[in-house]
Amino acid sequence: MGEQKLFFEDIKEGDSGPSRTHKLTRTDLVRYAGASGDYNPMHHDEIAAQAAGQPSVFGHGMFTMGLLGSAIEDYVGVANLKRYKVRFSRQTWPDEELTTKVVVAKKRNVDGKSLVDLDVRVVNQDGEEKVVGEATAELPSRS
Amino acid sequence: MTDDTTSVEEHLKEIVGEITTKSKVVIERGPVSFFADAVLENSPIYKDPNEARKAGLPDIPGAPTYCIGMEAWGKFPEIQSDDPPPGSPIMKAFGPLMAKGGIILHGEQEFVYHRPIFVGDVLVGEGKIVEAYQKESKGKTMTFVVTETNWVDEKTGEPVVTSLFNVIHRG
DSSP: OOOOOOOGGGOOTTOBOOOOEEEOOHHHHHHHHHHHTOOOGGGTOHHHHHHTTOSSOOOOHHHHHHHHHHHHHHHHOGGGEEEEEEEEOSOOOTTOEEEEEEEEEEEEEETTEEEEEEEEEEEOTTOOEEEEEEEEEEOOOOO | OOOTTSOHHHHHHHHTTOEEEEEEEEOOHHHHHHHHHHTTOOOGGGTOHHHHHHTTOSSOBOOTTGGGTHHHHHOOGGGSOSOOOSSOHHHHHHHHHHHTOOEEEEEEEEEEESSOOBTTOEEEEEEEEEEEEEEEETTEEEEEEEEEEEEEETTTOOEEEEEEEEEEEEO
């Protein structure tokens, strides 16, 4: 099913998908809160966040996973995605520049399926990791 | 039952296998597109059903992480089951820990996709606790609770997406 963005034969281990860079704003956090229903005040209420000892509001981990998901989707197509997992390693802060990284870790054939394992992560402008994970896509084959 | 003499370890053992949620969710175009905007998806397939069909999809798909937001918009009260699970078993474990302080963090998230979510779907999901354990890290006690939610197509019964949600209490 779906978008034939890429064939299994077109990629090799070590290849990178298109990267996305985005400077995080408070507006991103408000929109994500509304779209996801996650109204934890730590993500939109500066006064409450500072009262809780945080320097400011901080991003939803799931926003960062979503941004990274959009980069993975750009590369392999949403219908080809079979599995996507991340660990949330550090908080994200307004004005940080978040960059997605999607790298082909392994190509494999399992039961006639052409699978691609991806190393995926989001880092800030200093290279600090925010989320780190892995994804697997099943790609169409030319053969 | 919970009382002062029950240890955290016993609590954690007790909650494994407990049902956390039962939900029925209608997947509608507005919230699907809004969520795609919120995670900065830039593909037209999230906006326009004709673009989705051009890409070989039957309708507008949910973004890869939409599963986490769909209950906020499509869980209409009149279609929910009459026997919702009583209270949150996660809070049964975290309640006594939170009383002593600490914070709750989303540690890990995993999705296993059987097929994409599409506008027009009605999905039925049941969540249950599959793991609960403690680990010491840098002098702090970390308590992990993993909830697995399996979403199936109401019409066909086919699996659609499985979500594994790992929350941590850091003492």
